[in-house]
Every structure is written in C-alpha cells, then in structure tokens.
Amino acid sequence: xxxxxxxxxxxxxxxxxxxxxxxxxxxxxxxxxxxxxxxxxxxxxxxxxxxxxxxxxxxxxxxxxxxxxxxxxxxxxxxxxxxxxxxxxxxxxxxxxxxxxxxxxxxxxxxxxxxxxxxxxxxxxxxxxxxxxxxxxxxxxxxxxxxxxxxxxxxxxxxxxxxxxxxxxxxxxxxxxxxxxxxxxxxxxxx
Amino acid sequence: xxxxxxxxxxxxxxxxxxxxxxxxxxxxxxxxxxxxxxxxxxxxxxxxxxxxxxxxxxxxxxxxxxxxxxxxxxxxxxxxxxxxxxxxxxxxxxxxxxxxxxxxxxxxxxxxxxxxxxxxxxxxxxxxxxxxxxxxxxxxxxxxxxxxxxxxxxxxxxxxxxxxxxxxxxxxxxxxxxxxxxxxxxxxxxxxxxxxxxxxxxxxxxxxxxxxxxxxxxxxxxxxxxxxxxxxxxxxxxxxxxxxxxxxxxxxxxxxxxxxxxxxxxxxx
Numbered sequence: 001x002x003x004x005x006x007x008x009x010x011x012x013x014x015x016x017x018x019x020x021x022x023x024x025x026x027x028x029x030x031x032x033x034x035x036x037x038x039x040x041x042x043x044x045x046x047x048x049x050x051x052x053x054x055x056x057x058x059x060x061x062x063x064x065x066x067x068x069x070x071x072x073x074x075x076x077x078x079x080x081x082x083x084x085x086x087x088x089x090x091x092x093x094x095x096x097x098x099x100x101x102x103x104x105x106x107x108x109x110x111x112x113x114x115x116x117x118x119x120x121x122x123x124x125x126x127x128x129x130x131x132x133x134x135x136x137x138x139x140x141x142x143x144x145x146x147x148x149x150x151x152x153x154x155x156x157x158x159x160x161x162x163x164x165x166x167x168x169x170x171x172x173x174x175x176x177x178x179x180x181x182x183x184x185x186x187x188x189x190x191x
Numbered sequence: 192x193x194x195x196x197x198x199x200x201x202x203x204x205x206x207x208x209x210x211x212x213x214x215x216x217x218x219x220x221x222x223x224x225x226x227x228x229x230x231x232x233x234x235x236x237x238x239x240x241x242x243x244x245x246x247x248x249x250x251x252x253x254x255x256x257x258x259x260x261x262x263x264x265x266x267x268x269x270x271x272x273x274x275x276x277x278x279x280x281x282x283x284x285x286x287x288x289x290x291x292x293x294x295x296x297x298x299x300x301x302x303x304x305x306x307x308x309x310x311x312x313x314x315x316x317x318x319x320x321x322x323x324x325x326x327x328x329x330x331x332x333x334x335x336x337x338x339x340x341x342x343x344x345x346x347x348x349x350x351x352x353x354x355x356x357x358x359x360x361x362x363x364x365x366x367x368x369x370x371x372x373x374x375x376x377x378x379x380x381x382x383x384x385x386x387x388x389x390x391x392x393x394x395x396x397x398x399x400x401x402x403x404x405x406x407x408x409x410x411x412x413x414x415x416x417x418x419x420x421x422x423x424x425x426x427x428x429x430x431x432x433x434x435x436x437x438x439x440x441x442x443x444x445x446x447x448x449x450x451x452x453x454x455x456x457x458x459x460x
Contacts, residue, residue: 062330079260079261081260081264081269081286081296081297081298082296083258083284084261084264085269085294087265088264090270091289094290095290096290106422113450118267119267119270120270120271120272120292120418120420120421121420121421122265147274147292148273148292150272150273150275150276152275158275158276158277158278158405159272159275159276160271160382161272161273161276161382161405163420
C-alpha cells in the first residue's frame with residue numbers, strides 16, 4: 001500500500017510539470033511517435049493504457065533521477081508539513097478501530113504494561129497469563145480500539161479525556177518478521 | 192451620600208497634595224503621585240556594548256538551526272486532542288481535524304517556537320532568572336533535571352496562591368521574581384489553566400507556554416502550539432530550551448571576554 005501511495009503521490013505532483021518536458025522525453029517509450037514533440041499535450045491522441053503507461057514510466061524515471069540528485073544537496077528541508085503528514089503512518093492507517101500495530105513497552109507496574117505504539121498517548125494493558133517474558137523494551141502486537149479515550153459528560157463544556165489510548169494485547173512480536181504488509185505503525189522512537 | 196462627599200473631599204485633598212508636589216518639582220503639570228524613584232543602573236561602556244551587540248542581528252544566537260520541521264514531526268508535536276476537547280481560541284493554530292483528532296499546524300509552531308527560543312536566549316544572555324513550570328507528574332523529573340542542567344529554576348509541585356503576587360511576604364522582602372516563566376504544560380491536574388499564567392501576567396513577567404489543543408492561549412506572551420502529552424515531544428522541548436539557554440550563557444561569557452580583552456587596548460575617552 002505504501003508503494004501504491006508513492007506512485008499516486010508522484011503522479012499528483014507530476015501533473016504540475018510543464019507539458020513540454022513530458023513530450024520531449026517520451027521519445028524513449030516504444031510506442032510514442034516522434035512527431036509529438038512540438039504539439040501541446042492536449043493534441044496528442046493517446047488514450048487509455050498507453051497514455052497511462054507513458055506517464056507512469058516517465059514519472060518513475062524522473063523520480064529516480066531527482067531522488068538520486070537532490071538527496072545530498074539540501075538536508076531535510078524539502079518536505080513540507082503537508083506532505084510529511086500525508087505520508088505518515090498515522091494518517092495512512094485511517095480509523096484506528098481494529099487495526100493491528102506494533103508497540104513497545106516502556107514502563108511496567110506489576111501487572112500493568114504501559115505500551116507506546118507511536119500515537120499521541122500510550123495504552124495500558126494487563127499482562128497476559130503467559131506473559132512472563134514481556135518486560136520493559138519488548139515489542140508487542142496490539143489491536144487498537146481508540147487513540148484517545150474521551151467522552152462528553154452531562155453538563156460539561158468540553159470532553160473529559162483519560163489521556164490514554166485503548167488497545168487489546170495480542171502477544172509478543174514473533175521472531176524476525178521485518179515489515180509486514182498489514183497496516184503497521186512503527187514506533188518512531190526506536191531505530 | 193455622606194461617604195461620597197467624603198470621598199470627593201479626600202480625592203480633592205490627594206490632588207492638591209500631588210499638585211503641591213508637582214509645583215515643588217519645578218512647575219511641571221504632572222498629575223502623578225509621589226512615587227518611589229528606582230535608581231537607574233549605571234552601565235559602563237563595556238557592558239553596554241555587550242548588551243547592544245546581541246540586539247544587532249535578528250537571529251544573533253543562530254537558533255533557527257536548532258529547530259527543524261522533521262524533528263518536530265518525528266516527536267509527534269503535531270498531534271492534538273480529540274475534537275470535543277478543543278479550546279475555541281486554539282482554532283487558528285490548528286491545521287485541521289483528522290478522524291476527530293486535531294492536528295496542530297507545524298509551520299506556525301516552528302515560527303512561534305523560534306520566536307520563543309530567541310526570547311529565552313536573550314533573557315538568559317542578560318542574566319535573567321528563568322523558571323520552568325509544569326504540573327504534569329509524568330514529566331516532573333524531566334523538567335527539574337533540565338532546569339538543573341542549564342542552571343535555572345523549576346517549579347513542578349503544587350503552586351501556592353501567593354507565590355508571585357505575595358512574594359515579598361512569603362519569601363522575605365527584596366526577593367527577586369523570575370524574569371521569564373516557561374510553561375511546558377499550561378494545564379494543572381484538573382484540566383484548568385495553571386494559576387501561574389494569570390499571576391505572571393499580573394506581575395508583568397513574560398511567559399512562554401506550550402499549548403495543546405485544549406489550552407487557553409490568551410495570557411501567554413509567547414505561545415507555542417504543540418503536543419504536551421507525549422514523552423517524545425516533552426523531551427524535545429526540554430532539549431531545545433536547555434540548548435538555547437546554555438548557548439546564550441556561553442555567548443555572554445564569550446562576548447564579555449572579548450570585550451574585556453579589547454577594552455584595555457583602546458584608549459578610553
């Protein structure tokens with residue numbers, strides 16, 4: 001899904017490119033006519049899959065070229081807040097209900113495990129019966145229910161918040177799983 | 192009615208007394224009462240040069256290189272509370288609301304944070320007393336150790352009513368109040384605004400405050416909209432303030448040394 005988002009977002013910013021550049025560099029695609037170099041984009045009789053394929057291959061080539069060139073030049077000032085937000089795992093995840101994420105235990109009080117999974121708040125789960133090996137620093141899988149427990153009580157102006165998230169503990173992360181294709185919210189403190 | 196006549200008579204008396212004082216001062220028509228004249232500190236050339244040098248450039252301490260958007264984002268500073276907890280006056284600082292969770296605009300936060308850090312640096316450069324205040328028990332130790340590391344003060348316990356407003360009585364006459372108060376969380380443990388914000392405004396003490404989406408930004412001099420609930424964000428703020436204050440104090444020592452070295456060589460006028 002992350003790969004799909006990357007292609008879609010590069011498509012969106014590719015549309016802003018001037019059309020002349022697109023036409024000039026489409027010589028390399030096998031089915032394009034060389035006569036299209038002077039015509040504006042609206043006159044080219046491309047349709048359907050051929051047009052989409054040309055556009056995507058062109059954009060991918062340009063993205064690779066610019067990524068190799070610009071990564072060394074300006075450190076960290078390229079991405080705007082809007083694009084950082086749009087590509088962040090929290091936004092890409094969508095509604096938090098029943099999403100499986102990986103968290104890290106950062107505090108233990110007897111049977112209560114305080115787990116941080118990358119959201120605004122931590123969640124507190126009870127240690128399962130076979131959870132002797134879950135200590136401070138171990139990574140666990142969670143099924144999120146809510147990112148912040150809030151409710152509006154009668155007669156109040158604002159919601160009352162518990163400053164906690166709610167999640168169900170599924171168990172420790174098994175083995176060296178690497179990146180799962182499921183929606184995972186990587187803990188940003190780690191790595 | 193009698194009291195009103197009495198009050199008018201008294202005010203007339205007060206005015207006439209003031210007028211007599213004014214006349215005795217050389218005929219100027221000031222209507223002020225005789226006030227305590229605070230002695231102006233006489234600055235010599237070297238310290239004036241040291242102080243004025245800091246005011247020449249807008250970013251004298253080069254603090255813009257401390258704050259980057261990516262750092263703020265990775266520390267989850269942009270995450271706010273749910274929509275129902277939002278304070279009406281924080282709406283200008285919000286980027287939007289995503290699935291009921293408010294997102295704070297980090298572009299605005301970056302600017303506000305730079306201004307707040309710049310002001311803190313100037314206060315520290317001039318030898319001001321800085322007080323860190325936070326009533327979040329989760330980060331009390333962090334705030335206290337930050338203050339200790341940069342040689343300033345912290346107050347993370349219960350705030351007694353007259354701490355600032357009744358300082359001379361509670362602590363003794365001639366107590367020096369803080370010159371800047373930094374609130375790392377502007378709410379107390381019952382989600383009301385911390386008393387220190389109102390008291391600092393009463394005592395003309397500038398404040399820097401980290402405001403979450405459920406806080407009231409009205410009385411804070413240098414508001415910094417941002418998350419105050421995540422440990423990562425709090426550690427970032429503490430680190431930034433510590434670096435700013437240390438940098439400013441080092442710069443002051445450096446400038447004084449330089450001025451001290453150059454002063455004997457130049458002939459004094």
